[in-house]
Amino acid sequence: MIRTYDVFVSFRGEDTRNNFTSFLFHDLSRNGIVAFKDDTHLHKGESIAPELLQAIEGSRLFVVVFSKNYASSTWCLRELAHICNCIQTSQRCVLPIFYDVDPSDVRKQSGCYEKAFVEHEERFREDKEKMEEVQTWRESLTRVANLSGWDIQNKPQYAEIEEIIQKIKNILGHKFSCLPKDNLVGMESRVETLSRILCLELANDVRVVGISGMGGIGKTTLAHSLYERISEQYNFCCFIDVSKIYQASGTIGVQKQLLSQCLKEKNLEIFNASEGTCLAWERLHHARALIVLDNVDQDRQLNMFTGNREALLRECLGGGSRIIIISRDKHILRKYGVDDVYQVQPLNHEDATQLFYKYAFKGNHIMSGYEELTYDILSHVQGHPLAIQVLGSSLFDRSISQWRSALVRFKENKSDNIIGFLRLGFDELDNLEKEIFLDIACFFNNEKEEHVMEILTFREFHPEYGLQVLVEKSLITIEDGDIRMHDLLIDLGRCIAREKSPKEPIKWSRLWDYQDLLKVMSDKMESVINHEVIAVEDFLMEFYETAIRADALSKMSKLKFLKLDFLNFCGNLDHLSNELGYLIWFEYPFKHLPPSFQPNNLIHLSLRKSNMKQVWKDKKPLPNLRHLDLAHSKNLIQIPDLGEAPNLRLLDLNGCKKLRQLHPSVGLLTKLTLLNLEKCKSLTKTPHFRENQILETLNLRGCRQLKEINTSIGLLQKLTFLDLNGCGNLISLPNSILCLSSLEYLNLSGCQKLFNIQFLHEARDEEQMKKLCIGESPICSHSTSSIMKRWFKSPLHLLHSRAHKGLVSCLLPSSPTLGCMRELHLNFCNLVQIPDAIGNLHLLESLCLRGNNFATLPSLKKLWKLYYLNLQDCRQLKYLPELPSRTDLSSERYQLPEYLDLLKYKEAGLNIYGCPELVELEHCTSMAFSWTRQILEVYHLFTAHYMAIPPISSIIRGSEIPSWFKNDHEGIGSLITVDESPLMQKDNNCIGLACCVVFGPPSGIMAPPKTESVHRFRAEIPLFLGEDQVTEDHLWLFYYALPQSLLTCWDADFKLEIEITNIGSWTFEVKKYGYCWLYEKHLEVSNLIMMGIQNL
Template identity: 55%
Template sequence: MSSNAIILSTASSSSSYLYDVFVSFRGEDTRYNFTAFLFEALRKNGIDAFKDDADLKKGESIAPELLQAIQASRIFIVVFSKDYASSTWCLRELVQICNCIATSSRHVLPIFYDVHPSEVRKQSGYFEKAFAEHEQRFREDKEKMEEVQRWRHALTQVANISGWDIQNESQPAVIQQIVQRIKNIIGPKFSSLPNDNLVGMQSLVEELEELLCLDSVNEVQVVGISGMSGIGKSTVARALYEKIANRYNYNCFIDVREIHRQSGQLDVQKRLLCPSSNGKDLEIYNVSEGTCLVWNRLHNARALVIFDNVDKMEQLQIFSGNRDHMLRECLGGGSRIIVISRDEQILKTHGVDDVYQVQPLGREDAYELFCKKAFRGIEIIARDYYEKVMDDVLSYAEGHPLAIQVLGSSMHSKSVSQWESTLAKLREHKNEDIMKVLRLGFDELDYTNKEIFLDIACFYQYAEVEKVTEILDFRGFHPECGLQDLVDKSLITIEGSRICMHNLLRDLGRCIVKEKSPNQPGNWSRLWEYKDLYKIMSNNMAAENLEAIVLTDNESRNLEIKMNADIISKMSHLKVLEIRCFNYYFGSLDYLSHELGYLDWTGYPYERLPSSFQTDKLIELSLFRSRVKQLWKGTKPLHNLKRLNLSYSQSLIKMPDLGEAINLECINLEGCKKLKQIHSSIGLLRKLTILNLKGCTSLIKLPHFQEALNLETLILKGCIQLQKINPSIGLLRKLTFLNLEDCKSLVSLPNNIMGLNSLEYLNLSGCSKLQLLGEARDGEAPIRSHTTLSVIKWWLYSRVHKDSVSCLLPSSTTFPCMRELDLSFCNLVQIPDAIGNLSCLEKLELRRNNFAKLPDLKECSKLYYLSLQDCKQLKYLPQLPSRTLLPSNVYRPPLFTIESVFELLWPHACFREVTLNMLNCPKIVDRERTTRMTISWIIQIGQVCTLLPSFSLSLSFLCKNQELTYSLVSGKDEVSSIIPGSEIPRWFNNQHVGIDSLSFPVKPGDGCLAVLACVVFGTPYCRRTVSATNPPKLKRRYDVIAIPAFLFENLVMDISDHMWLFYLSPHAFAAGQWSSDLQWRINKMLCVVFDVKVELKKYGYHLIYKEDLELSKLIMDSGNS
C-alpha cells in the first residue's frame, strides 16, 4: 500500500519520536484498573502510547523493545504505586527515563496512585521496605549496589516533579486532566508537511474551519471539499487536519481511492478502525461485520474523519450498512466528517451539510509558490528580466497549484532564454505530470460527457451557455444533464451566461483528441487551429473522422495562406463548420457534408453554395462578408434553420425563397449594398423576431408582413433608397425596436404605425424628407391611447429650423411613459415647459442647441442623465430633481427597504452612467449655485452607491468656454464631476496647496461612510492641444483613480482652472478592490493620480460620517459655498 495512503493517530507527532507517551507502571497494582482506563483515554484522544506486553518483563535485563520504546517516546508517565519499587524492571525503566530527560527536552508526568509523594521522594513506607530487600539481595555485589543508589536518585528526582496525587481524587477527572496536559504538550500533530505546499493555505483553512462550525459541540457536521484535480483539495484538508486533530479523541485521514484500488472495501474499513486497534491487525471478513465493528468502536466518539479522493459513491456506502448515514449517527457530538471528491454530485448524494469549493491561488500566492520552486531561496539579482516570462507562466497556470509547482521546478536554475524556450515548448507539448493528474477526472466520465468535455475544450472555453447547449443538443450529447455533470466534477464552471474552462483542462481535452495520431490532424475528430487545417489541405490528407471544425480569426489575422477548398468536399461527416478568417482559397467546392447543422464561413469565396448541399439539418447559416450572389435557386428544406446571416455580402443580389424555414428567428442582411428587395416569403415567417437590413443602400421595397407577427426588431438604418414602409408594419403588435435612421428618401410613415403598442425604441435621425410624426389621422385615436411607449429616442439632426421641430416636441399628455428623449443638434432656441412634466423621463439629450434656459426639471424624479454639452447660449442650470435616486427616509432603517430604492431607480437597478454634462457652456452664470447643486447631487447619488454597491454609477459635469470632449469610465464606488472654478468650498476642512498627487487617510472600521473630495487643477499652455494616443483610464484595480476626461486630437483645452469633485463610497476602500500587493497602502492611505498632464494646484476633502447624511440638504440650504 502507498505510504501516503493514510494518516492515522498512530503516526508520530514528530519525526524524532515513534510514540507520544511511554507509561511506566507496576502491572500487578494498576494494569487492570487505573492504567487500563488511562490507556483507553489516550487512545480515544488520538495519543499514541506505548503499551508493554507482560511477557517483555521477564529476566533481569531490560528488554531491548522496552529500551527502544523509551528512547522513541516524547512524554513519560510514571505511575507510582505501593509495589512500584519492588520491581527492578520499573526502577530500571525509571533510570532510563531520567537519562532521556537529562539529554533532551522531554517531559515526565508523575502520578501517585496509592502512595504519598513524600514516600517516593524519601523512600519511606512501602518504598523503604522494598529498598531494604534490594540492598539485602545485592549486598555482596558492588555494581548492583551502585545501581540501587541510582534507583534512589531517580525516585527522588521524579518525585520532586509536580504531578497528580490521586489517592482522594476522582480517577476519571484526573485522567482527563492528564490527557489535556499531554495534548497541550504535543500541540497540533503532523507539522512536518512541507511549507511549499502551504502557500496560500492559511486563508483557505480558515474558511473551511468556519464552514465546519468547530465551536458547535452538539452536532455532527459533514462537509465536502470539491474542486478540479490538482487544485489543492487534499492539501487544504491535510493542513486543517494538522491544525485541529489534537482536539478530537479519535482521528484519521484516509486516501479512499488508493486503498480501495489496491485492497478493496474491507481495507478502507480497517483503516478507519486502525487507531482503535492498538497497532494490531484487524480480522474483518465482510463489509457487514466491518460496519458493526465501526459502530461498536466509534460509538459516541468525538472524532475527526477525513475521506480523501472519493471518486465513486460505493466507496462511502460501506459506512452506511442498513442505516442511512451510519457514520454520522454513530459518532458523538462535535465530530466532524470531511469528504473530498472532484465530483460534487457524490458529495450531495452522500448528504453533506455543505460543500467547500477550493479556488485557484490568487496572484500573490501563485507568484510566491512559483518563486519558491523556481528560485528556491536563491537571490536572483536580475529577477526583473524573468518577470515577463513569469507572468506568462502564471497566466497559463491560472492559479493551479500543481501546475505552478511543476512548472516552477522545471525552470529552476535556468536562464531567461531557457525559460522562454521551456514556455514555448509547453505550448506545443503539455507537461505529462500535470496532464496525468487532470486526466483522472476525465476518465470517470461516461461517453457522452467525454464528448461534451472535448467539444468545450476544443471550441467553447468561454462560450455562451445557450449557444453551446444548442450545438451539443444537435450533436446528440444531452447537454442539460451533461453540463451539470461537468460542473459537479469541477471540469467546467458556469459564470453568468458563459461556460468557463481552466486553461489546463482545455489543454487536456486537446491532448486527448490528438493522442492517437498527434501528427495526423486528418485522423482527429475535431480541429481548432488553422495550421492543422492547412496541413490537411496542403498534404491532401483524408479527414473522414472530422466531425467539427471551429477556427476563430485570432491566429490567422496576419496570415495570408492559400487553402485548398477541395479537401472540405471530402469531409463527409462534418456536423459543425465554423471558419472565421479571410484566407485565400483555390479549387472548387462541389460538396458540403449533409450532416452539417452549423455552417459559419467568414469570407466564403464562392458565388453559391454547392447545388447538392442538403440543408434539412441546418440550424445556423452564416456567410459574413462572403462573395455569394445567390445562395441557391428554388426552395430547399429548411425546417430546422433558426438563424441566417449574410451581412456585408456585398455581391448578394437576390434572396432565395425561405418559405420552408418555418423556425427561422433571425435574418441579418446588414451591408448587402446590391440587394434591391427581399423575397416576399420573409413576410410569412411566423417565428421571425429580428430582421436587420441596415445599410442595404439599394433596397427599395419591403415585403408584406402579413404573417411575421412575432417580429420584435426591425432595423432599416441607412436604407437610403427606401421611400415608404409597407402598411402591414402596423400589424406587428410585438415590435419593440424600429430604427429608421438615415432613411433619407423616406417621406412618410403609414398611419397605422400609431398602433404599435409594444414599441420602445424609435430612431428617426437623418430622415430629412419625413414630413410629420405623431399626428392622428381622421378616425384614429391619438398615440397615447394605443401605445405603451416606454423608451423613444428622437434623433432629429437634420432639423435646423425651430418651427419644424417644435411641432414634433412631446407633451406629458402625449407621451406619459416616455423614458428617453433626444433632441440634439436641432438648433432649438426654446424648450417647452411640458418637458418638465415628463415624470417618467430618465434620459434627456439636448446637445448643441441655442436655448438660454431650461424649464424646471424638479418633477422629473427619475432623471439620471442630462446632457447640455455645447449649449453655448445656456446661462442657467435648471432646478434638478429634488428626489433624484434617493428617498428622504433612506437612512431611517425602520422605514427603508431595498425595494424602495429599486422603485426609485425604476425600472432598472443597474444604471451604467449618471451624468450631468455641461461641457462647453461658456455663458453659464451663478457658478456658486451650480457648485452647490452639483455637490448635493453627487452626495445623493453617492449614498445610493453606498447602499446598492452592485450599481455602477457615475456623475460627470464639465463647463468650459472652449471645446473639450471627455468620457467618464466608472467603477461601482465613485461618482465624480468637473466644473469651472478655483475656490474649494470652505467646509472641505482638509485643504492642501501646491501638490503633485493626492492622498486621503482611510481607516476601515472607523465609521467613515465616504470621502468627498475637491481638486483644483489647470492645464499648462503647452498641453492645451492634446491627442488621444494614450487616453487616460480609470485604474480601478490599483490604488489610483484617474481624472474622468478623455482628450481628443485637435481639441483645445481651456486655460482656466476647474474643480474636479468626486465621491468615494466605502466599497472603494475594500481590500478586495485593489491590487493585493498594495493592500498595506490602502489600509493607511488612498492615493489618487491624474492620467492627463495637468497642473494640480490644491485639493480638499471631507470625510463623511453618519452625522453628515443631511449634508447635501445643508449645502443647498446654505447661502454660501
C-alpha cells in the first residue's frame, strides 16, 4: 500500500478548527510534514467517506484531538474506530491530545462524554448492529485515552505544539513524505539512494558506508544534504573535513574536532594520539551517533583515531549508528572495511541539461540556434556538475560563433582528468585574469574582497574588472564581502602554478606550503630566485621546531608579497627584496630590518609582536606606505623617521611598552587618520601636530606616564575620537580642546590627577559631542550640570559619573540641553531621591542608576524612547517605576534614520539585579518581561532595514521559569542546547529566540569547560560585579533577533548551542533554562494570550 500522508489528525471541527488544530496544521506544514486535513464536504451522510478511509489507511501516524464535543460526533468516533483497526494490523502510532477535557472523562466516558453516549444509545437502541458499533466506540476511546499523550488544558498552546511536532518528527524519522528541498539539481534521487545503502531503518547494527567519486562530482554536497535531514535522530553528530584539519593540526587535531563535535564540549585536551583513541572509546561507547568524515585522502587519516584497529569505531558505537566516509580514493574505503560504497555518478542527461540551462541561459529553456551546440557540449562534460557550472557560466551571453570556438578548444584539451575540463575556464582568461585566478587559488581564498583588491592592484592586475570576470565564469564567488573558490579550482590553480617544474619549488613564482618553503630555504642557491609571492600561515605545529635559514630570503630579489606567521628562523637576514609591497611577518625575530632594504614600494608593513628595537636607523623614502603596524613589539624603543611617508593612514603602536617618545615626523603626517598608542606605558608626551592633519582617532588609553597633551591637539579639526582612559599621571588638558569642533567621543575616566578642567566650563558653539566619560576622575566633583550646559548643544549621548558621593538633585535643572539628553549614567552617586524632572527627558534612550540609595523612582511612562534601564545594586529599591507602554514604544514618533542610529552597538532591556528590598516580585517580573517583549516588537519593525539588532534582555530576582517557555530543562554546566529545526527548515517567519535562564551561586564543584564547537553561540550575562559574587538565584530573559541571512546560510553541521558566559571573575551556575522560538504571529496582539506573555 502506498502511504500518501505522514499524519492523519482526527478532531471535532467546531471545537478546534479555528484555534488549536489550525496552529497544529500550520506547524506541521512548516516542518515539511504532510498531514491530511479533511474538508467539511466529506462529512455527509451516515457512512464515513471513502476518501477519509483511504487517508487513514495511507497515513503513517495518527493524532487525535479530544475536545468536549468530540464524542457527540459519530464521524469522529468512526474515524477513531478505523484508526484503532489500522494500528492493530500495522506498527503505527497514535498520539492523543486532550484539548479541553479531562483524560479520565475520555477514558471512562464520564462527564460530557457520558452525556454524548447516552444520546447515542438512545438513538440506536432499536438497532443491535449500531449498538455494537457504539460499544466499539467506547473501547476505542478507552484504548486511545490510555496511551501517552498531552493534557493541554490551561497550558500555553504554542509550547505544547512545539513539543508535539518534535515528537512526530522523532517518530517519522527521515522518511517524511515531503523531504526538505535543497534546490539542488538531481539531489533528491541521490539522497534516497544513499539512505537505502545506509539502511537507516535498522536500529541495532552499526553501518559504515563510503562515498566516492571524482573531484567536484558532489560527494560533500550529497552528504550534507542527507546530514541535514537525519542528524536530529542521533544523540551524537559530527561532520568534519578530515584532510583540512589534518593538514592544519595533525592527528590530534582531527581526534579533537571529532570528539568536540560529538560531545559538544570545548577546551577538550588531547596530548597524544593514543590518548585520543582511548577517549573516543570511553566517551562514545554505546552511543547512537552519526559521523561524517569528509575529504579523506590518506590511509593514516583513518588509522589515527582507530589506533590501527579498523573496527574500533564500529565496535565502540551503539546500535543504529552510521559512519559515512568521503574519499576520492575507493582503495582507502575498501581498506578500511566499509559495508558499502556509494559511487556518486555524473548527472543524468535530464539533470545535466537542467543544470546547464541554469548557468548558460539563466533559466529553464534553451535559446533558439544553440540546440546542437548544447547537445555537443553536454556529451563532452558527461554530467560533471562543477564542469557544467563553470563551462555554462563561461558561455553565458556569448554568440554562437564564440560557443563553436570554445567547443573546439574544449575538445582539443579533453582529458580523462576532470582538471582538464575545468582548465578550459582558466584557459579562456586573459593573462591578467589568469594571474588573479592563481593568486586567489594559492593565497587569497576566503579573504576580504577589499583587501585582495588592494594587493592585486599593487601587482598591477587591474582587479576590479578581473574579479568580475572570474565571478561571471563561476571560478569564484563573492559572498558577504569574502572571495571564495571551490576546492577543486584551488587544486587546479596550484597545479598550474607548479606544472612547469612540479618537483622544484625553487622555480615557482608562488609559495604557499610550509614544506615547499622549507625545501627552498634549505637548498644551496647560487642564483636569484623568481618567487614573487610567499604566504605561509597554516602548517603542522610539529614542524615548528625545525629552524628555517633566513638568509635564503636575501636571494629573492623579485619578491613582492611576503607573509609569514609563527615560523622558526635561524641565521641572519642581510637583504630583503626592494620590490616588496607587503611585508607581514608575525613575531619577526630580528632586532631591525636589513639596512640595505629600500622600502620605496612598501604599502603595508606589519611586524606585530616583533623582537625589534628599531625598524631601521636611517631615514628611508616611504612614498607608498599606508599601513604601519608594530603593535606589541615589547622591545621597541623608537620608531623611524616618517617624514617621507606622506601617504601613511594608520600607525598602530599598541602595547609597545618601552617606547618613550614618537618621532616628531608623526606630527607631519597629513593623511594619517588613526594613531593607536594604547598601553604605551613609557610614553611621556604626544607629538606636535599641524593644522592640515586629518587625524580622526587618537587612542592614548593606558599611557600611564603621560603627563601632558601638546596644545597643538586643538589643530586636529577632524578628530572625532580621543581616549585618555587610565592616563593616571595626566595633570592637565589644554584649553585648545575647545577648538575640536568634530570631537564626538572623549574618555577621561581614570585620570586621577586631572584637576585642571577649566576647559569643561567654557562655552562651546559646536554640536558634535556625543559621549563624555569622566568616571573615577576629580571632574566628578565639579558641577556636572554646568559642564553639560556648555558642552552639549545637541542631543547628549552619555554623561558617565561614578564614585562621587556629592551629586544632588540639581543635576536635572530645566535646561534645553538636558531636554535633548539621550543617555544618562549616574552610577554610584549616593542618590537618595531622583527628581520628577527625569520624566521630562523625552529623548532619553538609556538610563543607568546603578548603586544608588533611592527607594522609589518617578514615573518613566513619558520616556517613549527609553530602551534600557539599569537599576543594578539599588539595594533600597522597593518599587519599579511606571514604564513606557507598548503603544508608546511602537509610536509613529520613531523615525527610521534616528532609530537605526539608536540600534547600533547598544544593549536593551531591564537590569534589576541586586535589589533585595523589591516587593511584589511577581508583578515586577511580569513588568520586566512584558516591557522587554515590547522592545522586541519595536525592534522587529526595523529588521527589514537594519539587521544588526543588539541583544535584548532583562534580569530580576527569581528561580522559576515562566510557563510559556519550553522548560523542564535542568542546567548542565553553562551550556544550553536548542532545537534548531526552524533554522534547518529555513522558515522565514521565524524572527528570533527567547531564552530564560535561572542562574545563581555555584552549588558545588563547577563542571569543566565544554569544548567549543565551530558553530556555537555565546550569550554573556550583562552583569558587572567586580569582585562580588552571586548570592541568590536570578532570572535572565534574553531575546536574539534572527537575521534572515542566517536562515539562508544555515547548514547541516551547524549546531545551535548557547554557552552562557559572564563578564569578570564572578562565578555562577545555570540551575534551569527554557526557550521558545518566536515567529511573526507571536508579536500580533491576538496571539499574545496564546504565548502566555500578557499574564506572566
